[in-house]
Amino acid sequence: MTTLFDPIKAGxxxxxxxxxxxxxxxxxxxxxxxTEMSTTYYSQRATAGLLISEGTAITQQGQGYADVPxxxxxxxxxxxxxxxxAVHAEGGKIVAQVWHVGRVSHNSLQPGxxxxxxxxxxxxxxxxxxxGADGNGSFVETSEPRALETSELSGIVEDYRRAxxxxxxxxxxxxxxxHAANGYLLDQFLLSGTNHRTDAYGGSIENRxxxxxxxxxxxxxxxxxxxxxxxxxPVTPANDASDPDPQPLFNHVVGKLAPYGLAxxxxxxxxxxxxxxxxxxxxxxxxxxxxxxxxxxxxTGAWIVNNGYDRKxxxxxxxxxxxxxxxxxxxxxxxxxxxxxFKENSELNTPxxxxxxxxxxxxxxxxxxxx
Numbered sequence: 001m002t003t004l005f006d007p008i009k010a011g012x013x014x015x016x017x018x019x020x021x022x023x024x025x026x027x028x029x030x031x032x033x034x035t036e037m038s039t040t041y042y043s044q045r046a047t048a049g050l051l052i053s054e055g056t057a058i059t060q061q062g063q064g065y066a067d068v069p070x071x072x073x074x075x076x077x078x079x080x081x082x083x084x085x086a087v088h089a090e091g092g093k094i095v096a097q098v099w100h101v102g103r104v105s106h107n108s109l110q111p112g113x114x115x116x117x118x119x120x121x122x123x124x125x126x127x128x129x130x131x132g133a134d135g136n137g138s139f140v141e142t143s144e145p146r147a148l149e150t151s152e153l154s155g156i157v158e159d160y161r162r163a164x165x166x167x168x169x170x171x172x173x174x175x176x177x178x179h180a181a182n183g184y185l186l187d188q189f190l191l192s193g194t195n196h197r198t199d200a201y202g203g204s205i206e207n208r209x210x211x212x213x214x215x216x217x218x219x220x221x222x223x224x225x226x227x228x229x230x231x232x233x234p235v236t237p238a239n240d241a242s243d244p245d246p247q248p249l250f251n252h253v254v255g256k257l258a259p260y261g262l263a264x265x266x267x268x269x270x271x272x273x274x275x276x277x278x279x280x281x282x283x284x285x286x287x288x289x290x291x292x293x294x295x296x297x298x299x300t301g302a303w304i305v306n307n308g309y310d311r312k313x314x315x316x317x318x319x320x321x322x323x324x325x326x327x328x329x330x331x332x333x334x335x336x337x338x339x340x341x342f343k344e345n346s347e348l349n350t351p352x353x354x355x356x357x358x359x360x361x362x363x364x365x366x367x368x369x370x371x
Contacts, residue, residue: 001319004311008049010302010325011263012173012226013093015049015325018318019339020266022306022329023052023097023177023231025068027129027137027358029131030090032057032070034079039086040365044336049325052177054078054268055099055184058163060111062185064101064142064363066131067358071096071163076219077170084172095175095229096167097261102185103145103194104239106130110143115342117152118145119189119211120196125240127185129357137358150199155209156185158341161218168223175227175263178215181338183239184273187232190249193242201240205252213256225261229301233268234290235280244281258299264293266304266327273329276308288322310329311342 005017028037042051056071057063070076080096087094103118106128110116127139148156160178167173180186188194189211195202201211220228233241234250243249254265269287271278279285291303305317306327315328332338334351341348355363 001322004315004318004326005339008302010050010324011175011228012224013095013263014052015093016047016091017049017339018325019048019314019342020050020325020327021045021048021052021180022327023054024329024333025054025065025306026234026293026356026364027065027067028360029067029069031075032063032068034075034083036082037361037365038069039083042083042094043090043092044369045332045338045367046087046090046094047337047339048092048332051092051094051328052175053094053096053173055097057060057180057269058098058100058159060109061117061166062100062159063109064116064130064184066109066137071098071166071171074121077166080167080171080173088172092093093174095177095227096173097179097231098163098167099179100156100159100185102188102319104128104142104184106140107143115146116143117148118185119148119194119202121145121147122194122196131358132203132276145296147197147276150201153201153214157211157214157218159213161222163305164219164228166221168227175229175368176223176284177229177231177266178219179231180212181233181268182236183241184308186215187241190253191241191243195241207247208249209253209256212253216231216257216260220260220262226263227265228260228262229266229304230262231266233272235270235278235285236268237278237280238272242280246280247283247285247289249292254290254294254299256299256351258297262299262301263327264304265299266306269305269307269365272307281337291322333363334367336367339369344370
């Protein structure tokens with residue numbers, strides 16, 4: 001019987017176990033640059049089979065929150081190199097989550113204080129995180145976006161390609177995860193609630209998936225499918241994301257992803273950080289059919305599931321073959337040695353949610369490990 005602690009090969013990535021650390025925004029990278037604390041934070045958690053970095057902006061335009069890291073400047077890449085070297089020294093594997101937030105941003109974070117960009121000029125009913133002149137952070141309403149011109153899209157595809165190349169070749173990551181979930185730019189193109197375009201990137205399912213597939217094509221052509229993963233969230237309402245009929249849309253998407261030979265597909269089940277049985281439209285989302293659509297089309301990447309899993313449920317889905325890996329978020333924040341705690345069935349530390357976003361070492365690198 002397969003267990004959480006068995007090794008697995010995900011594309012080109014040989015992983016020591018089937019426990020992944022989910023991407024977690026922590027807002028501790030001033031000037032979009034990871035710090036020495038970031039190096040400690042990731043290396044503390046390197047016993048995970050796979051570390052997925054916090055969302056990392058491919059350009060300043062792609063940034064939606066204060067003090068999140070980037071992949072577009074030499075200082076950022078050098079700082080990430082310290083992180084990846086430290087993780088590798090501990091025997092871990094780490095991929096960079098490449099991120100463009102689209103409309104989930106604020107004018108003050110954009111180049112020249114411009115409008116955030118989106119498939120369509122529809123303001124997101126959600127909030128972003130800013131840090132004031134006093135150094136304190138707060139959540140504020142997002143700014144009104146502008147619709148991207150068709151002529152601009154190829155440039156953003158190129159930004160993704162360049163960021164993936166830099167992540168692997170300069171920053172030393174083992175690969176990348178394309179963030180196409182949680183109501184950010186690529187997800188905004190997929191969903192009919194956020195995409196009202198009338199050009200080749202809007203309307204039909206095929207058209208709405210076009211931009212995502214162009215990004216996947218560019219990244220896999222640059223670094224190889226075996227070092228590329230993708231994160232999808234078929235039904236989450238995060239960041240005002242919606243589509244009344246997600247099953248055919250996402251079945252189509254994974255069918256088209258299958259030929260790329262991806263390392264993994266990372267699926268958020270239900271509402272991000274909320275109920276796992278959340279649904280959009282009239283029917284519950286069929287995750288088994290979703291996975292089957294990928295496998296039936298020839299998809300070989302590891303299937304990673306996420307959202308509210310505990311040790312018991314994770315063991316069940318891996319043993320039954322419903323998933324190849326399970327990603328954990330909050331448990332990894334508070335338990336740098338989560339793999340050991342699961343293996344020994346030890347008690348878990350409780351995360352302090354007041355220190356999730358912004359701040360210093362407290363709630364970031366000071367959680368105790370087992371002795």
